[in-house]
Amino acid sequence: EIVMTQTPLSSPVTLGQPASISCRSSQSLVHSDGNTYLSWLQQRPGQPIRLLIYKVSNRFSGVPDRFSGSGAGSDFTLKISRVEAEDVGVYYCVQATQFPRTFGQGTKVEIK
């Protein structure tokens, strides 16, 4: 199975400053159909898990534009341009190029 590795595991950030999370896969996530099925999820305390980004860089409906996804092959990044208090939580990458779907370990974003 594909192993997803996120760094850092914890990211203390000052309000208004950017944050960046890396996600690396143990093999390329380019599917035979040409798409790359890498998504980012957010889990905030007491809230349902939320989809932020799908297919590497597509922002899901209602997601603020301060969230952006980039990358290719096996190297991906989630960026928050200016962290707000409501962004505190744990962020996960997930691949759906191969079965079984696999998740990163999660990166905890907290305010300094």
Add this chain to the structure above:
Amino acid sequence: QVQLQQWGAGLLKPSETLSLICAVYGGSFSDYYWSWIRQSPGRGLEWIGEINHRGGTNYNPSLKSRVTMSVDKSKNQFSLKLTSVTAADTAIYYCAREIIVARGAFDSWGQGTLVTVSS
């Protein structure tokens, strides 16, 4: 606005069968895959498997021998059964909807059910 509401027994003894149901309110049932995902401190998020509206399934090989998923289109519900549970199956279990044309886009989640396996 779709809503996923899930329920099932929260406390099981070793060797019993875990059984959860997820009801889908709003939205199409046929345009998505329907997944079960669990979360535990030791394993993080773990994909258990998925089912489509026709009953086609894909399971995680690590659980395949113990997992059965089914769908009831008349009720817009899908279910999970996991047999012979052990303490290692203790986790929060989530049902989730995945967009077929954007695999990995789990765009709606149930509230989660804490399942504890203990003698």
